Amino acid sequence: MINLKNVTKIYPTGTVALRNLNLHVAPGEFLSVIGQSGSGKTTLVKLLIVEERPDKGQISIGDWDIDRISFSEVPFLRRQIGVIFQDYKLLPQKTILENVAFALEVAGEPQKHIHQVVPQVLEIVGLHKKAKHYPTQLSGGEQQRVAIARSLVHRPKIIIADEPTGNLDTINTEEIIEILKKINEVGTTILLFTHNREIVNRLRRRVITLHNGEITMDQAEGKYVL
Amino acid sequence: MFSNMLSLWRIIKSAFQDMARNIGLSFMTILMLVLMLLSVNVLLAVDNVTKEAVRLVKDQVNVSLYFAADAGDKDIGEVRNYISEFPEVIDVKLLTREEVLSSFQNRHKASPEVQQALIELGANPFGPTMIIKTKEPGDYKKIFEAINVPEYEHFIEAKSFDGNEEAISRIQNITNRVERIGFGLSALFAVIAFFIIFNTVRVTISSQKIEISIKRLVGASTWFIRGPYLVESLVFTLVAVGLTIALIYLGLQWVDPYLTVVFPSGFSLTNYYNSHILYVFGIQAIAVLLLTIASSGLAMRRQLKV
Numbered sequence: 001m002i003n004l005k006n007v008t009k010i011y012p013t014g015t016v017a018l019r020n021l022n023l024h025v026a027p028g029e030f031l032s033v034i035g036q037s038g039s040g041k042t043t044l045v046k047l048l049i050v051e052e053r054p055d056k057g058q059i060s061i062g063d064w065d066i067d068r069i070s071f072s073e074v075p076f077l078r079r080q081i082g083v084i085f086q087d088y089k090l091l092p093q094k095t096i097l098e099n100v101a102f103a104l105e106v107a108g109e110p111q112k113h114i115h116q117v118v119p120q121v122l123e124i125v126g127l128h129k130k131a132k133h134y135p136t137q138l139s140g141g142e143q144q145r146v147a148i149a150r151s152l153v154h155r156p157k158i159i160i161a162d163e164p165t166g167n168l169d170t171i172n173t174e175e176i177i178e179i180l181k182k183i184n185e186v187g188t189t190i191l192l193f194t195h196n197r198e199i200v201n202r203l204r205r206r207v208i209t210l211h212n213g214e215i216t217m218d219q220a221e222g223k224y225v226l
Numbered sequence: 227m228f229s230n231m232l233s234l235w236r237i238i239k240s241a242f243q244d245m246a247r248n249i250g251l252s253f254m255t256i257l258m259l260v261l262m263l264l265s266v267n268v269l270l271a272v273d274n275v276t277k278e279a280v281r282l283v284k285d286q287v288n289v290s291l292y293f294a295a296d297a298g299d300k301d302i303g304e305v306r307n308y309i310s311e312f313p314e315v316i317d318v319k320l321l322t323r324e325e326v327l328s329s330f331q332n333r334h335k336a337s338p339e340v341q342q343a344l345i346e347l348g349a350n351p352f353g354p355t356m357i358i359k360t361k362e363p364g365d366y367k368k369i370f371e372a373i374n375v376p377e378y379e380h381f382i383e384a385k386s387f388d389g390n391e392e393a394i395s396r397i398q399n400i401t402n403r404v405e406r407i408g409f410g411l412s413a414l415f416a417v418i419a420f421f422i423i424f425n426t427v428r429v430t431i432s433s434q435k436i437e438i439s440i441k442r443l444v445g446a447s448t449w450f451i452r453g454p455y456l457v458e459s460l461v462f463t464l465v466a467v468g469l470t471i472a473l474i475y476l477g478l479q480w481v482d483p484y485l486t487v488v489f490p491s492g493f494s495l496t497n498y499y500n501s502h503i504l505y506v507f508g509i510q511a512i513a514v515l516l517l518t519i520a521s522s523g524l525a526m527r528r529q530l531k532v
Contacts, residue, residue, distance in 0.1 A: 075445045
């Protein structure tokens, strides 16, 4: 599903963010990526969603060779991946319903399908009653649930969650992780980038540890060890 | 460009939604465009009024050749033909001896002394007068030099050019200066207009730069993001030009009565706008539209690189 082969990323300042990284993620896996600040987690997320390009190596997601993907193909790839960000990245001028529908609109889905699917997805994340609210009228946890709804509305095979609980309290954190687990149960591959020790320890799924841009540990049912 | 009509419909819907939800910003953008267009049109109106004023003054300046009372028709006809051949000459009018006398009598009908003197002379003392109009005041000198030859000396008694030389030269200077100032002001306004539009659009887009990058990260294509801004540019332009037209016609109702008093030629700015409305506002609309599109393109270039 996801393959990284000898991937190196060096920023113009000379900082080596990732060094000869090799990683394989199988379909349906729930992978946690941990590491201290500056270990290369954010760079890895950026490479996977083609916000950055690698300087060396190959990255493939399904049939896409994303290290060679053209600028005009990037939106098509992003429509195949669901991304959840720490700061939610919701469109403030759009309602919850419109935010979630937007992911389908950009993909050219018919209006009838959008009217059918979006309320269902909002119901899954428990926000169907707040569909006409704007993001600023919701709590952090609710906003993150909207972001999850948006990321899964187009039924992606992969969801990349970049510190999804970073801005949330314990109760909301639990809720978000439970939703991600349910999404994973239906076969969606989840890549969870996190600092949260408790979550990783309780998940008991595959964990890789990044340090100075290299994978220093890869545990099949791992714990949070730096 | 667009995959289908559905995308186009979504782009248009998104544009109107953005404008409505950012109503303050939309209002400010339109206001800036209207103010800029009004400035351009005030300059255009001033330019037209100045040109009309200069045309009127030029029209009143002419050179008169006063022929001797015994000048023959053949000699006068020869001068007339000779003068008419000059490309600078736009009109040559000949007043007969009788017309000159009648005009003189009319001018001095309040002066019994002058009337008495004419009676005492017994005969018409005036010769015919030739009134010459040229394209530019500066052309008179050339005409005058052309007729200042010995063959014509004996039947051309006087020329009124010398007395007007200073006035003509002054008008020529004023005309040139007005044209230069008008051109300079137009260029200055064009530059100011460009910066106003560019910055207005840039501020609008800067306030939405996070949204643009979010749309990009969610998988929106460049045209799906840029499209609503193009539609907004078109709507802002049409509304701004429409409002400007309304305000200008409102202003003309107040200005035109004054112009009618000043210009006996019946010059009216309303007539000018009526006969040039498509040309004047068409060019302004196209210019504003191109500027807003170019400005929005430049302003969102960085966000679209995500």
